[in-house]
Amino acid sequence: MADIGTLLRDRLAAAFETVTGSTVDPVLRRSQRADFQANGALALKDRSVAAEVVAAAGLGDLCSRVEVAGPGYINLTVADETLNRMLAATAADERLGVSTVEPETVLVDYSGPNVAKEMHVGHLRSTVIGDAAARVLEFLGHRVIRQNHIGDWGTNFGMLVEHHVEGGVIDERNLSAFYAGARERFTEDDGFRDRARRRAVALQDGDPETVALWRSFVGISRRYLTGVYDQLGVRLRDEDIAGESDYVGALDGIVAELQAKGLLHDSDGALCAFPEGFNGPLIVRKSDGGYGYAATDLAALKYRCRTLGATRLLYVVGAPQRQHLEMVFAVGRAAGWLVPPARAQHVSFGSVLGLDGRMLRSRTGRAVQLAELLDEAISRARAPEIAMGALKYADLSTDRNKDYVYDPQRMLAFTGDTGPYVQYANVRARSILAKAGGDGPRREFAVAGPVDHALAVELLGFPGVVAQAGETLELHRLAGYLHDLAAAFTTFFERAPVLRGQEREGRLALCELTSRTLRTGLDLLGIQAPDRM
Numbered sequence: 198m199a200d201i202g203t204l205l206r207d208r209l210a211a212a213f214e215t216v217t218g219s220t221v222d223p224v225l226r227r228s229q230r231a232d233f234q235a236n237g238a239l240a241l242k243d244r245s246v247a248a249e250v251v252a253a254a255g256l257g258d259l260c261s262r263v264e265v266a267g268p269g270y271i272n273l274t275v276a277d278e279t280l281n282r283m284l285a286a287t288a289a290d291e292r293l294g295v296s297t298v299e300p301e302t303v304l305v306d307y308s309g310p311n312v313a314k315e316m317h318v319g320h321l322r323s324t325v326i327g328d329a330a331a332r333v334l335e336f337l338g339h340r341v342i343r344q345n346h347i348g349d350w351g352t353n354f355g356m357l358v359e360h361h362v363e364g365g366v367i368d369e370r371n372l373s374a375f376y377a378g379a380r381e382r383f384t385e386d387d388g389f390r391d392r393a394r395r396r397a398v399a400l401q402d403g404d405p406e407t408v409a410l411w412r413s414f415v416g417i418s419r420r421y422l423t424g425v426y427d428q429l430g431v432r433l434r435d436e437d438i439a440g441e442s443d444y445v446g447a448l449d450g451i452v453a454e455l456q457a458k459g460l461l462h463d464s465d466g467a468l469c470a471f472p473e474g475f476n477g478p479l480i481v482r483k484s485d486g487g488y489g490y491a492a493t494d495l496a497a498l499k500y501r502c503r504t505l506g507a508t509r510l511l512y513v514v515g516a517p518q519r520q521h522l523e524m525v526f527a528v529g530r531a532a533g534w535l536v537p538p539a540r541a542q543h544v545s546f547g548s549v550l551g552l553d554g555r556m557l558r559s560r561t562g563r564a565v566q567l568a569e570l571l572d573e574a575i576s577r578a579r580a581p582e583i584a585m586g587a588l589k590y591a592d593l594s595t596d597r598n599k600d601y602v603y604d605p606q607r608m609l610a611f612t613g614d615t616g617p618y619v620q621y622a623n624v625r626a627r628s629i630l631a632k633a634g635g636d637g638p639r640r641e642f643a644v645a646g647p648v649d650h651a652l653a654v655e656l657l658g659f660p661g662v663v664a665q666a667g668e669t670l671e672l673h674r675l676a677g678y679l680h681d682l683a684a685a686f687t688t689f690f691e692r693a694p695v696l697r698g699q700e701r702e703g704r705l706a707l708c709e710l711t712s713r714t715l716r717t718g719l720d721l722l723g724i725q726a727p728d729r730m
Contacts, residue, residue, distance in 0.1 A: 312418040325589050331432065332721050350440065358410045373566065512543050620724070623683075643703030651688070652688075
């Protein structure tokens, strides 16, 4: 089902082509002078074109008023009858007018913490953005494969196993302390360092005792991760974990295949790929014969394309990893794994900053543990669903490519561009409906004034916003839409006497559709919509 903006845009685009003989973007946007404004004629510098486009578009069945203003602005006011008709169709649709798309297999790689370490604030953005992206894509009809590429392999695990053998205690509550103790011993104790290195070799060679201890660390970390994800309300489960260790057995074969295809070259004993367009190598096998992140990432890429059949691969990883991932993708294309229709995208994001504008740190200067952040938010909000909603909304309402400031006082406020403000709009709508009573859905709309009209236009924008979010992964636009809808409903709530007068049923229908839209939109962002606050 097309939203009102899409209907107007399509009509105007066809009219521009009729008038000019070429493709012209109508440049349709919301306006304070009318419901929408089309600025496509401005670039042509001919006001008469705008008038011809209006005549050719035939908008009488959609708009009550269409006017050309200034140097060629086309102002469009949607007719109330059109709004009523489209609102009724939207309310009758369980998907609120959001059409499903031609499905494909989309793989979303997100979160990716390290085993035997607590998640810190740096993992928050990947987890929240990835979860919301997966939800939106699933809602649009894609088959989504979630992948949590945890760091569960490498030489540091020799250090951790040896520390445990020699008396170090690890459980889900002291991961950071255990890791810090092992690291301190490795740095300061030459004997321990030698034993840890031998233990790393034993792990690589499959020594049963060492492997068993390693598996216990992984199990403890997985239980810890499950607890964090449950607290956040994130749809990542144990079966979504595909860590670095999953690809260890494939690394020799990856190197052999890349060598056979002439994609690896010796560089001081290391085997490196030199993808075109990059200044420097991608080290696939180190000079000591060991493997690093590049080899594991290449193995994962091949598996995801060839075995899982993903055609759209999304890597929700911080901005600093851009070049590394682009090089991995380039090698994957050269190797013949990442070939059309398959394509990979780095879904990058900025950092979480403190109020001082610097990387968010604890008072001791270390990275803030995610558990600390969650506990603080819950303590301030006194309700987990409000706290998690505030945290997620603060993240997702920001353009993901930008840094954002962690300000708990602002993000937990019930006013402004915050999660609680949007959640509270739904609470108000639910409260009105509870007072009104009655059973069954309300689908009889009768837009009866400016605030009704403004709310109706916002409601009909939902399908277009969701479709755009699925294409661009600009989730801040979905969050922004929900804020604008909440603001339009707040104005409606304050100015329209919903429960009395002949407009009662039509306005109750607006309340019901607003609640459904807010709840659906918040769920797509991974945010709960409580009935009471």
